[in-house]
Amino acid sequence: MAAAHIPTTTLPSGAKMPTFGLGTWRMGESARRRADEVAALRHGLDLGITLIDTAEMYGDGEAERIVADAVGTHRTEVFIVSKVLPENSSRRDTIAACERSLKRLQTDRIDLYLLHWRGSPPLSETLEAFQALMKAGKILHWGVSNFDLGEMEDIARVRGGDTCATNQVLYNLARRGIEFDLMPWCRERGIPIMAYSPIEQGRLLNHTTLREVAKRHEATPAQVALAWLTRQKGVITIPKAGSKAHVDEDLAALELGLTRDDLATLDRAFPPPKKAQALDML
Numbered sequence: 273m274a275a276a277h278i279p280t281t282t283l284p285s286g287a288k289m290p291t292f293g294l295g296t297w298r299m300g301e302s303a304r305r306r307a308d309e310v311a312a313l314r315h316g317l318d319l320g321i322t323l324i325d326t327a328e329m330y331g332d333g334e335a336e337r338i339v340a341d342a343v344g345t346h347r348t349e350v351f352i353v354s355k356v357l358p359e360n361s362s363r364r365d366t367i368a369a370c371e372r373s374l375k376r377l378q379t380d381r382i383d384l385y386l387l388h389w390r391g392s393p394p395l396s397e398t399l400e401a402f403q404a405l406m407k408a409g410k411i412l413h414w415g416v417s418n419f420d421l422g423e424m425e426d427i428a429r430v431r432g433g434d435t436c437a438t439n440q441v442l443y444n445l446a447r448r449g450i451e452f453d454l455m456p457w458c459r460e461r462g463i464p465i466m467a468y469s470p471i472e473q474g475r476l477l478n479h480t481t482l483r484e485v486a487k488r489h490e491a492t493p494a495q496v497a498l499a500w501l502t503r504q505k506g507v508i509t510i511p512k513a514g515s516k517a518h519v520d521e522d523l524a525a526l527e528l529g530l531t532r533d534d535l536a537t538l539d540r541a542f543p544p545p546k547k548a549q550a551l552d553m554l
C-alpha cells in the first residue's frame with residue numbers, strides 16, 4: 273500500500289506536526305498482546321502514520337519500549353510525543369523523568385513532551401525543566417495535557433509559557449465541551465488541540481446515529497467519529513489501535529468526507545455546548 277498523505281498542522285514555533293497518529297494507552301500491559309502492539313504501530317509507520325503518542329505512565333514505561341521496538345531504524349521519520357507525570361513535574365524530577373523516557377524510547381530526543389495533567393509542583397518549575405531540556409536538544413517542543421481554560425491562562429502567564437505547542441485533551445463527538453471556550457482560546461493563539469480518546473475508547477461504536485451516518489458511506493462508526501475530528505483545522509487525532517486491521521480502518525477515515533447533512537445529523541445527536549463546562553478527563 274502507498275504511504276498515506278497525512279495533513280500537517282503548524283505549531284506556534286512554525287514547525288509542522290502530523291494531524292493524525294496512533295495512541296499507545298493500554299499498550300505494554302500484557303505480554304501476550306505485545307507482539308501485536310509492536311506490529312500494529314510498525315504497520316502504521318509502513319502506511320505513513322509517523323506520529324505516535326505515548327507517556328511514561330502507559331504500561332509503567334513499557335508502552336515507550338514498545339514504541340522503540342516499532343520505530344527501530346526509522347527514528348528520523350517519526351514524531352514522538354511523550355508525557356511526564358504530574359508527580360514528577362518538579363524541575364529536577366521532570367529532567368530525570370525525561371532521561372528515563374529517552375532511554376526506554378531508545379532515542380536522543382522527544383519531539384513533543386507534555387505535562388500529563390497539572391500537579392502540585394509550580395508550573396514555573398516544570399517550564400524551567402522543559403526549557404533546559406529544549407536547550408539540551410532532548411525535547412524539541414513542550415506542551416500540556418488535560419489543561420482547562422483557567423490552567424491555560426495560568427501557564428500563559430508563566431515566563432516562557434507563550435511557547436506552549438499543544439494542549440492534549442479529551443475531545444470527541446460525545447465530549448464537545450471544549451468547543452465553547454478552550455478551543456477558541458487555543459485557536460486564537462495558534463495552539464493545536466490533540467484530541468485523545470477520539471472514539472471514546474470504543475464506547476461510540478454502537479451509537480445509532482454513528483451507525484446511520486456510517487451506513488450512508490459504507491464506512492464504520494469508528495471512521496465517522498475519526499473523520500468528524502480530522503476535518504477540523506488545528507485538531508490532531510490519535511486513536512489507539514492494537515491490531516493492523518484497526519490501523520487500516522482508522523487511517524481510511526482520512527478519506528471519508530462527511531457532508532453537511534451528515535454534520536447536521538451528528539450535531540442533532542451530539543449537540544455542541546451552549547455554556548462553559550469543566551473539562552472532562554479520562
Ligand SMILES: NC(=O)c1ccc[n+]([C@@H]2O[C@H](COP(=O)([O-])OP(=O)(O)OC[C@H]3O[C@@H](n4cnc5c(N)ncnc54)[C@H](OP(=O)(O)O)[C@@H]3O)[C@@H](O)[C@H]2O)c1
Nearest residue numbers: 295296297468469470471472473494511512513514518521
Ligand atoms: N493525555 C491523556 O490524559 C490521555 C488520556 C487518554 C488517552 N490518551 C492518548 O490518546 C490515545 C487514544 O485514546 P484511547 O486509547 O483512550 O481511546 P480511543 O482511541 O478512543 O479508543 C481505543 C479503543 O478503540 C478500539 N479501536 C480502535 N480502532 C478501532 C476500530 N476501527 N474499530 C473498533 N475498535 C477500534 C481499540 O481497540 P484495539 O486496541 O483492539 O484496536 C481500543 O480499545 C491513547 O492511546 C493515548 O495515547 C491521552
